[in-house]
Amino acid sequence: MSKEPVAVVGIGQTKHVAARRDVSIAGLVREAALRALADAELTWADIDAVVIGKAPDFFEGVMMPELYLADALGAVGKPMLRVHTAGSVGGSTALVAANLVAARVHGTVLTLAFEKQSESNAMWGLSLPIPFQQPLLAGAGGFFAPHVRAYMRRSGAPDTVGSLVAYKDRRNALKNPYAHLHEHDITLAKVQASPMLWDPVRYSETCPSSDGACAMVLTDRAGAARAPRPPAWMLGGAMRSEPTLFAGKDFVSPRAGRDCAADVYRQAGIADPRRDIDAVEMYVPFSWYEPMWLENLGFAEEGGGWKLTEAGVTELDGDLPVNMSGGVLSANPIGASGMIRFAEAALQVRGQAGEHQVDRARRVLGHAYGGGSQFFSMWLVGAQPPDA
Amino acid sequence: MTRAPGPRGREIAVVAFAQTDHRRTTDELSEVEMLMPVLHEVLDRTGLKTADIGFTCSGSCDYLAGRAFSFTLALDGVGAWPPISESHVETDGAWALYEAWTKLLSGDADTALVYAYGKSSPGSLRDVLTRQLDPYYVAPLWPDSVALAALQAQALIDAGDTDESALAAVAARNRTAADTNPHAQLRGPVPHGEHAVRPLRAGDCPPVGDGAAAVILAAGERARQLCARPAWIRGIDHRIEAHGLGVRDLTDSPSARLAAEHAGAFDAPVDTAELHAPFTSQEVVLRKALRLDDRVRVNPSGGALAANPMMAAGLVRIGEAAAAVHRGESDRALAHATSGPCLQQNLVAVLEGDPR
Numbered sequence: 001m002s003k004e005p006v007a008v009v010g011i012g013q014t015k016h017v018a019a020r021r022d023v024s025i026a027g028l029v030r031e032a033a034l035r036a037l038a039d040a041e042l043t044w045a046d047i048d049a050v051v052i053g054k055a056p057d058f059f060e061g062v063m064m065p066e067l068y069l070a071d072a073l074g075a076v077g078k079p080m081l082r083v084h085t086a087g088s089v090g091g092s093t094a095l096v097a098a099n100l101v102a103a104r105v106h107g108t109v110l111t112l113a114f115e116k117q118s119e120s121n122a123m124w125g126l127s128l129p130i131p132f133q134q135p136l137l138a139g140a141g142g143f144f145a146p147h148v149r150a151y152m153r154r155s156g157a158p159d160t161v162g163s164l165v166a167y168k169d170r171r172n173a174l175k176n177p178y179a180h181l182h183e184h185d186i187t188l189a190k191v192q193a194s195p196m197l198w199d200p201v202r203y204s205e206t207c208p209s210s211d212g213a214c215a216m217v218l219t220d221r222a223g224a225a226r227a228p229r230p231p232a233w234m235l236g237g238a239m240r241s242e243p244t245l246f247a248g249k250d251f252v253s254p255r256a257g258r259d260c261a262a263d264v265y266r267q268a269g270i271a272d273p274r275r276d277i278d279a280v281e282m283y284v285p286f287s288w289y290e291p292m293w294l295e296n297l298g299f300a301e302e303g304g305g306w307k308l309t310e311a312g313v314t315e316l317d318g319d320l321p322v323n324m325s326g327g328v329l330s331a332n333p334i335g336a337s338g339m340i341r342f343a344e345a346a347l348q349v350r351g352q353a354g355e356h357q358v359d360r361a362r363r364v365l366g367h368a369y370g371g372g373s374q375f376f377s378m379w380l381v382g383a384q385p386p387d388a
Numbered sequence: 389m390t391r392a393p394g395p396r397g398r399e400i401a402v403v404a405f406a407q408t409d410h411r412r413t414t415d416e417l418s419e420v421e422m423l424m425p426v427l428h429e430v431l432d433r434t435g436l437k438t439a440d441i442g443f444t445c446s447g448s449c450d451y452l453a454g455r456a457f458s459f460t461l462a463l464d465g466v467g468a469w470p471p472i473s474e475s476h477v478e479t480d481g482a483w484a485l486y487e488a489w490t491k492l493l494s495g496d497a498d499t500a501l502v503y504a505y506g507k508s509s510p511g512s513l514r515d516v517l518t519r520q521l522d523p524y525y526v527a528p529l530w531p532d533s534v535a536l537a538a539l540q541a542q543a544l545i546d547a548g549d550t551d552e553s554a555l556a557a558v559a560a561r562n563r564t565a566a567d568t569n570p571h572a573q574l575r576g577p578v579p580h581g582e583h584a585v586r587p588l589r590a591g592d593c594p595p596v597g598d599g600a601a602a603v604i605l606a607a608g609e610r611a612r613q614l615c616a617r618p619a620w621i622r623g624i625d626h627r628i629e630a631h632g633l634g635v636r637d638l639t640d641s642p643s644a645r646l647a648a649e650h651a652g653a654f655d656a657p658v659d660t661a662e663l664h665a666p667f668t669s670q671e672v673v674l675r676k677a678l679r680l681d682d683r684v685r686v687n688p689s690g691g692a693l694a695a696n697p698m699m700a701a702g703l704v705r706i707g708e709a710a711a712a713v714h715r716g717e718s719d720r721a722l723a724h725a726t727s728g729p730c731l732q733q734n735l736v737a738v739l740e741g742d743p744r
Contacts, residue, residue: 002495003494003495024524025523055456056450056456056457057449057450057451057478057519058450058451058456060523061519061523062519062520062523062527063449063451063516063517063519063520064449064451064478064479064520064727064728065523066479066628067520067628067631067727067728067729067732067733068520068521068522068523068631069631070628070629070630070631070732070733071630071631071632075628076628076629076630077627077628077629077642077643077646078627078628079625079626079627079628080626080628080733081477081483081486081487081626082477082478082479082483083475083476083477083478083487084450084459084476084477084478085474085475085476086457086460092475096475096487096490099487099490099491099494099496100490102494103490103491103493103494104493105490105493125456238473239473239474239475240471240472240473240474241444241463241468241471241472241473241474242468242469242470242471242472243463243464243467243468243469244460244461244463244464245464246464246469254471255470255471256471259470259471260471263473371457371460372460374460374463375474
């Protein structure tokens with residue numbers, strides 16, 4: 001028996017900010033969920049199950065917070081499932097929810113991911129105590145900077161490319177009302193002059209730490225037929241994982257990422273991603289990851305990703321827009337960031353992305369990764385259902 | 389013999405189960421070292437290798453490990469190379485099994501490896517579990533897991549559903565059953581002891597300990613190739629209740645009953661039930677909600693009163709129920725898992741063997 005097609009019929013986000021001191025954790029997630037329900041013109045009673053994801057529980061200091069959030073998310077009497085796959089969790093959570101529909105376990109599922117990072121200090125929450133890692137790694141930037149340097153050396157990319165990505169994403173964010181950073185006076189010179197944090201990653205080439213939530217209503221064919229607005233259809237979705245460290249691991253272009261993309265393209269019948277995919281929301285927490293993932297995802301040949309960025313191909317009006325929303329570089333509620341990528345991809349094919357809408361976006365890729373470049377989740381969504 | 393496919397079109401079974409010996413402390417072992425033998429054992433039982441597995445899903449909790457992303461180390465132990473299709477739930481492994489079941493159901497995979505582990509020994513579990521509670525109104529008061537279970541037990545006694553001697557009998561029966569379970573932490577009767585938190589005595593409470601478990605799922609003919617008598621998952625469902633204890637009737641478990649209904653548990657009698665009831669009083673609640681009478685063998689393994697490795701004990705219930713089917717000791721078994729304070733969230737699976 002074939003899988004049930006999965007449609008996105010409701011999307012809701014909070015305005016991502018450094019600290020949402022006006023709401024509790026429950027208030028934050030409920031805000032996103034209610035917006036997704038409103039978008040789908042559904043009520044809590046229409047939801048069969050809730051799938052929730054977030055990154056480490058230490059970020060808020062609440063162990064397994066889904067237990068406490070059951071009431072706020074209308075889950076009482078329903079199945080509620082909690083997913084945690086590191087930074088890719090927002091994407092993985094959406095895929096777990098989608099599979100409930102695809103397997104015909106449920107007709108309509110609410111999926112939500114969040115992080116309220118102001119409750120703690122994410123950088124130190126991510127810095128594992130000795131002896132789990134060597135001292136002075138100081139957060140995710142310390143972990144990823146050497147891999148960026150490896151990419152620069154391997155590809156021969158000029159030093160300037162990282163700043164170009166940050167300058168683009170921060171300008172895109174100005175068109176996205178939900179983005180955390182709205183730097184109206186941003187210039188390329190300012191990005192290039194910002195302090196060096198983890199060489200070669202500058203302050204302005206780094207994601208912020210945000211409070212935010214993102215929710216989606218996923219439904220089956222019958223649910224999509226009732227939807228008030230155009231749905232986004234899932235054309236392919238996959239997760240791949242590999243170990244953190246092992247001899248021969250390629251941190252610059254991890255095989256798990258390549259395999260994951262290949263699986264998604266196979267499901268969706270994508271022969272040439274550069275030609276067949278119109279735009280990408282990819283997980284770029286540090287600017288240099290845009291050219292790195294362009295190669296990993298098959299949009300550029302090895303060593304050629306930076307050339308697309310440098311040529312302006314990934315600009316909002318370019319041939320392959322990347323991170324139209326401003327991306328992780330402009331809003332990073334960690335656990336939600338992957339789902340925001342998935343949701344922004346869906347907004348594009350629904351034609352609902354507002355000022356950052358890409359013309360004729362028919363097939364858009366949402367991408368998330370996490371851990372030590374080891375957990376990947378992706379989906380490709382389209383304006384037409386998979387059998388059309 | 390082949391049975392008609394389930395209502396959703398694909399038959400899925402538990403084909404292998406393995407668990408550690410559950411122990412009070414495993415200071416000499418990392419979580420990965422504790423888990424590895426179980427992974428090897430469950431794979432050996434089917435002859436499968438990591439690379440043969442279509443989907444892998446695990447359950448564990450950073451708050452027990454005391455570090456973020458603790459599950460990534462376990463993944464290193466699984467040997468996720470070449471890269472695997474994999475996911476993780478931050479709760480009991482029974483929910484990881486549920487996620488894996490949906491992956492097999494949709495046809496994305498034909499086999500799944502599910503594992504779960506938890507080490508409670510490094511910290512004070514009673515204190516750690518308070519961090520599960522509403523962070524604004526309840527957690528600041530640090531009400532611990534035994535105290536909350538005692539509230540539930542007192543509510544049951546006040547309602548006339550049980551008394552202290554009946555609870556002691558629950559404890560004795562479970563731990564006597566555990567006599568034949570080589571993996572149990574508490575085997576054979578133990579003194580019922582002083583009140584821990586009135587009305588619960590030490591004997592009413594689960595042992596605190598470390599352990600791991602793993603299960604392999606397979607679909608259709610693949611299951612028959614891998615196991616002489618697969619434990620077919622006839623139904624599986626889970627439901628959650630409100631978090632605030634004040635708005636719940638602690639003498640009942642509507643979420644367990646609802647999950648059982650959706651899993652088809654009431655469609656025909658079960659002969660065996662494995663209940664994840666860490667406290668004696670919770671077995672009373674679950675027997676009532678799941679309509680288990682004296683004809684049902686409840687917790688032949690000794691249940692969570694004999695071994696309660698956090699994040700694995702629920703998966704162990706499914707594994708024990710499946711193993712009873714594999715051995716031909718059960719034809720239709722119910723397995724239950726719980727999460728959260730006072731049975732807030734409950735999962736029920738119904739497992740059947742082919743007719744003999």
